[in-house]
Amino acid sequence: LRGNGVKTDSIVGIMVERSLEMIVGIIGILKAGGAYLPIDPNYPKERIEYMLKDSGSNILLSKSDLIENIEFYGEFIDLYNEEIFKNNITNLPRINNSKDLAYIIYTSGTTGKPKGAMIEHRSLVNRLNWMQNKYPISEKDTILQKTTYTFDVSVWEILWWALVGAKVCMLSPNGEKDPRKIIETIDKYKVTTMHFVPSMLNVFMYCVEENRNNMGLSTLRQVFSSGEALNFKQVEKFYKEFGNGKKLINLYGPTEATIDVSYFDCINHGKRVIPIGKPIDNTKLYILKNNEPVPVGVSGELYIAGDGLARGYVNRPELTAEKFVDSPFEPGTKMYKTGDLARWLPDGNVEFLGRIDNQVKIRGFRIELGEIENRLLQHENIKEVAVLAKENKDSEKYICAYVVSEKNLEELDLKSHLKETLPEYMV
Structure with a gap:
């Protein structure tokens, strides 16, 4: 190289x-x-x-x-x-040096083109050091690398183990979709540390319950969850299946702020709200309305400041300026506008309340509905389109598109049209 x-x-x-x-x-x-x-x-x-x-x-x-x-x-x-x-x-x-680029990860963009977030070494080192200090692993531990490497959770799965001489176990390609394969891998390679998006955590726990395969998971001791909102039923089920011998940690953060910016240690306390928690090291969270902090319990937009902020977006100076704004609290520094609604809880934790804009997360994938709408409008027979995120009876999100056309259109044809430019998880 x-x-x-x-x-x-x-x-x-x-x-x-x-x-x-x-x-x-x-x-x-x-x-x-x-x-x-x-x-x-x-x-x-x-x-x-x-x-x-x-x-x-x-x-x-x-x-x-x-x-x-x-x-x-x-x-x-x-x-x-x-x-x-x-x-x-x-x-x-x-x-x-610490301000050089470490990686770029592209995420869905509203214009119909993905946007690349540029992450520097200082941000990555801060994130990995925090994780090791807060949830230490040693040479006796094994991390399961199961997240597709185009998503930033994969970064700590791929690199954390190397800091301390631990081990990494590579799940076979597409194995992340198969809970039985995951259970077999945990058992065979004595996995101790891993990650799930909440929807896949559900599937995993149902599989464990069905097979009563808990003995095969004896080495597993800490499970991190992020990418979607974690709810109290999932936390209850986790501790029902595994008891208090395993730890479930709720993480939150956008790609633009180096994987995660807050954490919450879930315990089986019966409360219906699972917060996204408190900021990690060298990170500040602000909840603002009209650029002013809101009182405890009042909703506002969540802003992030600190060492984890990306340098910006590749070749997108206007979008970078729009999303990475000057901080009124610390002159000379930036804050990232998340587009997420949140509020402070009395105990100092932050509760996530949803999105302000047209972005959704489905099965942990960050999706701009506008990108799908733009692609559908490129179809010669479509005049108007609206794309929504809906929920089925199991409260699982899915994408639903409504189109106006003067001709009869087949669902398979429209999906084929989308697959020409969009990844599978957006179709």
């Missing part, structure tokens, strides 16, 4: 399935001084090409059969070519 010109703030794309090569590639990019850009090989061709072009990536680590139909004019390095591992294996001199 250094030989191909990688230096500080160089963006290096990586597009592979979950594998040992994925971790080797990510650590290699960071050691070379660059920032990694994770790309899901299952994304539509147009989205992959947009991310590579928009980010300015000149190098792509991948596998030859994954890039056959991708237009990319930079340098391709095949991570599965054994020859590349025969070079000098001594550590390279470190060239980074």
